[in-house]
Each structure stands twice: as structure tokens, then as C-alpha cells.
Amino acid sequence: MTEITQVKRLFFALWPDPETRAQCAALSAALKPAGRPVHPDNLHVTLVFLGSVDEATEAKLIDAAAAIRFAKVSINFDKLDYWRRPRIICLSGKAEDSAAALLVEQLNTIAAALEIPTDDRPYQAHVTLIRKANRLPTLTFTPINWQADAFCLVESCSTPEGVAYRVLKTWQAYEDQPPIDSEAD
Ligand code: ATP
Ligand code: MG
DSSP states (O other), X not given: OOOOOOEEEEEEEXXXXXXXXXXXXXXXXXXXXXXXXXXXXXXXXXXEEEEEEEHHHHHHHHHHHHTOOOXXXXXXXXXXXXXXXXXXXXXXXXXXXXXXXXXXHHHHHHHHXXXXXXXXXXXXXXXXXXXXXXXXXXXXXXXEEEEESEEEEEEEEEETTEEEEEEEEEEEOGGGSOOOOSOOO
């Protein structure tokens, strides 16, 4: 008998709050002449792309991700880039501190422990705004300060209307967790 295991296409990401999403969507709309804007619901920052993951491995990933302690992430997206090979226009920027890099490092470590190969190039935080782009128009814009107090495990679903992302799980940064009492009196 053949056992059927469900495989999902997964990645870890930062999900925007409504205001950040609106700011990115406005910028993406302004860039429309250069290509195909990413649907506002799909705007995100990839932390680690995992690819095809079976159910058992997904469960282990979720357990491992729940054990991660991480600080809030703040990235100032102040630059537009054109990436020639994937033909995208994306926002790029600098993290305010090491929180994003530390989170990405921890996520890569849990993926490696589960033998999931991940991108070994240096991490570059970006938000894809335009696909099928052929040029980078000149555009002056107000930098977008992306604040994240959580990260997510996301499923990438292909639909007849194009790719759609589904947030499967969200984990909060430790600043938002109630303090642990050192000693009960
Ligand atoms: P499609 O591939 O259907 O055009 P997509 O690229 O938006 O759509 P996915 O390929 O599922 O969707 O990718 C999900 C996220 O992970 C995107 O942000 C994508 O840029 C990123 N990603 C995909 N493949 C890789 C990879 N090999 N290394 C790093 N990031 C990746
Ligand atoms: Mg892709």
C-alpha cells in the first residue's frame, strides 16, 4: 500500500502590519508601469525559504521554531533595487540592529538540523514589489520602517490566479511575552 504524505512549500517570513502593508502597496502601485505589482496580500519579508516539506518535518519545524527566543525586528527599507535574474523590483534596507540576523541564523540552524537545505548566500532583507520587471524607474519615496514583533511560518500555494501565501503559525518576540517570575512569594 502506498502511503500518501502531504508536502507543502514553506518559508519563514515577517508579515506586515496593516500600515506597513499599505505603504508597500502604495509604492508597488506607483511602480506599476515597470512590471506586475505583487498583490498587497502577498507582501512580506522572507527570512528563510524552506521549499518542499512533508507533514512530519513540518511538525518538527513548528516545535523547533516555538523554542526560539528572538527580539523585535526593525528594518528601514529606504532603497529600491532591480534584481536582474529574478526580474523583480524590491525594497531593500538595513536592519536597525542584529535582531533580524540573529533570527535568520536561528531559523537556518533549525532547518539544517532537519536536513532542509537553505540559501547559503548572505541574508539580504527585501520586499518584492514588482515581478516581471525590466527596469528600475526613478522614484523618490518615504522610507518604510518595517517593525515586526513576530515571525511566521508561511505556505506558498499556487492557485489559478497566481501564488497565494497562507500564514500557518506566528511566534511573538520575547519582549511581548509576560515576564517570568523569578520567585513566587
Ligand atoms: P512563484 O515562484 O510562483 O513565482 P513566489 O516566488 O512569490 O511565486 P515562492 O517561490 O513560493 O513564491 O517563494 C516564496 C518566497 O520565498 C518568496 O519571497 C521568494 O522570493 C522566496 N524564495 C523562493 N525560492 C527561494 C530560494 N531558492 N531561496 C531564497 N528565497 C526563495
Ligand atoms: Mg519563486
